[in-house]
Amino acid sequence: MAITVRELAQALDARAWGDLDLPVTGAAEPAATDPVGPQGGTIAMAMAPKYAAALKPGSIAILAEGMDPEALGLRAAILAQRPRLLMAGLTRAFDPGPGIAPGIHPTAIVDPSATIGPDAAIGPFVVIGAGVRIGQGARIGPHVSIGRGTAVGDDALIHAGVRIAHGVTAGDRLIVQPGAVIGGDGFSFVTPEESGIEEIRRTLGSRDAIRQQHWTRIHSLGGVEIGDDVEIGANATIDRGTIRATRVGNGTKIDNLVMLGHNVVVGDDCLLCSQVGIAGSSRVGNRVVLAGQVGVNDNIEIGDDVIAGGASKIFTRVPAGRVILGNPAVRMETQMEIQKAMRRLPRFAQQLAKLQEAVTRLLEKG
Known part of the structure; x- marks a missing residue:
């Protein structure tokens, strides 16, 4: 060219x-x-x-x-x-793209009830389930599987080896990189009695007794809803919701190895960098940037336009527009002061030791 x-x-x-x-x-x-x-x-x-x-x-x-x-x-x-x-x-x-040939490859398995839009390209060994809808101009790479009742919008590009489960709805111009999994079950389990996790949350660490526990699965009945112009990186995973859907807003870009838990809601035009993990039922606002290895606790809210520096760990609500850093995450300027203070600690320890020696000598003389 x-x-x-x-x-x-x-x-x-x-x-x-x-x-x-x-x-x-x-x-x-x-x-x-x-x-x-x-x-x-x-x-x-x-x-x-x-x-x-x-x-x-x-x-x-x-x-x-x-x-x-x-x-x-x-x-x-x-x-x-x-x-x-x-x-x-x-x-x-x-960019020449992945070179998926037009039409449906003879090795693909497409359920008769599925709807394939005009000019779509379905690659080798693709499996498309019952009631699936594929938009016009979509390109589906080899060894992709798409589960029952899922809808993928126009001009999507689904690379090799992607797994999209049942009941997922994705908008137009979706790009999914190889190996991503969308719509797997959420990690939800419960015990017949109060679990150790629930106990320490209630008591902030103390435990009355340690006893055997058996975990019972809570099934995931919700789906995943993905907006327009979303990109999902290689080996990223987005769990389906428990009752309501896990949601990703328009224009959001998700890097490789990102994990979104069940019921998570991510707003529009967010940037989630590699190895970000967002625990279940947390909400992320619009235009939020989470740098690499940021962790987000469950059931908290991150406001619009928040920027979190690399490896930050977010345990509590973050107001809109804040720039945060550290573990636990605090305002970036506060974290800078904390780091400066930590670098001074060895010198402070030496000064304290000298002061202790001086006080001891004075007491001995007195």
Whole structure:
């Protein structure tokens, strides 16, 4: 695939400079990009001055506005006010996708009651259950299974090995990476008498007696509801609700290895990074960012526009707009002061030891 610099700039709604008829065949980092020949070449993503040193004279590059392509010896350039946003359009233009052939592969098993939208592509060894609805233009990769009564919207892309259980509803333009599981049972169990967990929650740690316990499953009757433009990473898991559905709002992006427990509600346009875990029945507002390895306790609420730094552990309600960090999570500025104080502790301990020695000597003399 090759398009000209002019065509690419027009598609990205960005300003172009230089020889606009040069073909662009792909994208690469500056050091891996050679000067372009008659057949064109790759475009370098030198989106800040610190990357420009690796550019080779005679190449093509994406630059930030204010950088000088002529001084860098380039043959052509595309300039943007926000280069990283332009990079999103560029990578989309050159992404070939998973290459799922149109139509239904002969090895796929599709229940006769399922509805497959026009222009959908169903790959090898896919299993689609009774009453499933697949939207138009959807692409379903090999070895995907979709359970009874589930609905997947238009233009979805479900990669290889995904498991979508029964009773899941997903909107348009859903992207699910390999190995994700949507709609597995929630982790809900109960004991005939008060369990040890319930006891220590009530007493805040003390225990009257330790006795045998038998766990009885609480079945998950709710489904999973997923909005439009949601992305779900590889090996992420979203449990179905107990009675009501687990929900993920429009535009939310979920990274690899994220876990959403039963009855969790996640708002619109959230960003949940790798290894985030949200325990059952917690609610996450709109535009919330949870960095890698953030843990969220059960039955709490996180307000809109909260940002939680990496490895934070959230045990209580977080008001809207707050930036938090640490274990337990507190305001980021408070956590910074805590870390400074902790670094001073060895010195304080030495000073205290010296003071104790001085006091002891004074008492002995007295």
